[in-house]
Amino acid sequence: MLTATDLVKQYPVRSGEGVVHALSGVSLTLGDGEILGVVGESGCGKSTLAKLLVRLEDPTSGRVELDGVDLTAARGAELRRQRRRIQMIFQDPYSSLNPRLRVGQTLSEVLAVHGLADGGRERRVGELLEMVGLSGGFAARYPHELSGGQRQRVGIARALAVEPKVLLLDEPVSALDVSVRAEIMNLLVNLRRDLGLSYVFISHDVAMVRHISDRVAVMYLGRVVEIGGWKSVLDRPEHPYTAALCQAVPAPDPTRSQPIEASVTGEVPNPAAPPSGCPFHPRCSLAEDECRRLDPALLPLRPAHEVACHVAARRATEPSAA
Ligand SMILES: Nc1ncnc2c1ncn2[C@@H]1O[C@H](COP(=O)(O)OP(=O)(O)OP(=O)(O)O)[C@@H](O)[C@H]1O
Ligand SMILES: [Mg+2]
Incomplete structure (x- = not known):
């Protein structure tokens, strides 16, 4: 509505x-x-x-x-x-x-x-x-x-x-x-x-x-980085920022070879000079080259659960990749 x-x-x-x-x-x-x-x-x-x-x-x-x-x-x-x-x-x-x-x-x-x-x-x-x-x-x-x-x-x-x-x-x-x-x-x-x-x-x-x-939206630096049912988002977060915010390693997922073990370092960037690529990359322990260059879109990685993270998106499509 x-x-x-x-x-x-x-x-x-x-x-x-x-x-x-x-x-x-x-x-x-x-x-x-x-x-x-x-x-x-x-x-x-x-x-x-x-x-x-x-x-x-x-x-x-x-x-x-x-x-x-x-x-x-x-x-x-x-x-x-x-x-x-x-x-x-x-x-x-x-x-x-x-x-x-x-x-x-x-x-x-x-x-x-x-x-x-x-x-x-x-x-x-x-x-x-x-x-x-x-x-x-x-x-x-x-x-x-x-x-x-x-x-x-x-x-x-x-x-x-x-x-x-x-x-x-x-x-x-x-x-x-x-x-x-x-x-x-x-x-x-x-x-x-x-x-x-x-x-x-x-x-x-x-x-x-x-x-x-009922549903939860997680915001970071002016965006929604993860949104979905509360249990899906907070108990099994896909975004490293959500995982860190919940201060809990997500429940092990048998389809994954590695659980997300994210940690957040540093301060929230200045919103007058946001970083390139993914706004979370300077604080993300999982950040890769792509994260520094490309701003990730919110993608439906699970039913009624969207995530804006390159690493999570790749894990979702290649569950066995290391
Ligand atoms: N009227 C304003 N003029 C300039 N900057 C503003 C104004 N209002 C908000 N901001 C800036 O916009 C950003 C978002 O602010 P906002 O108040 O929406 O955050 P918030 O998530 O509600 O924070 P908090 O948890 O502290 O309430 C901040 O960097 C803030 O300094
Ligand atoms: Mg406020």
Whole structure:
């Protein structure tokens, strides 16, 4: 239902000339009722992807479609209508809640702006709070009177107020105490089930993504380098970067003479001066000459599982090659 095609986003370099390649051609789909996890190190473009998907920012090139409607072309009333259908949840809801408004006022304001629940706004506010596990009494509280977990619940209620189909969750629990994280994760799982929502769930934490996702996309330096079912990708990664990220040697595959034993060295390259060929090659212990010259395409190496790696692609076609 949500489709991104070849999304590119370049930002001007803050000091001097050139551009930061924040996203370099990302394509992916999010199915009805699905949770797509997006994982990768800091600076790989996860938040940029989120901002383009909800149209907080325009892509340099590429398209975003929701149920066949081109969001990148939508303007005015049509854009507002489409925006309601995809809502974003941020890491720190405090910065996006007006500190001078009571929780109830924040929620009724959203309803009013969108012309929702006319006449029954107070009741709807109560319903929204209940949906996120808060009692009606929270309507009278100010953001500073709430715990981090309660604030994130209010952030979720505010997103749900406009009856979206898709939630984009950018590190939604990373700022919370460990003890509260599981509660919010469970709330999200239940809301997806009860409301038939779809999520793009962004995190740098593989364990978190593993816990919640149906499918997983692994990002590196502005690209998706591996995407597929969570178990296939995280338990039997094909890309050396995914393998290193999971910090686990993939389960032995009897059709392979050698398991992938990848290790990552060095730092993430500067996205204003990305390396030639495969963006991962300077840090990859398996890199070969081809990797330095040619940028690998995402190829379906297993059913519903795509990988952008020359070495993995060759292993898949020549399983017995050393
Ligand atoms: N407005 C901007 N101007 C210039 N560069 C930007 C801007 N926004 C993001 N970038 C750069 O684009 C790249 C991708 O950033 P992004 O915030 O999408 O990464 P991320 O994966 O969300 O990282 P993190 O895990 O730290 O949140 C980074 O190199 C970042 O510095
Ligand atoms: Mg981010």
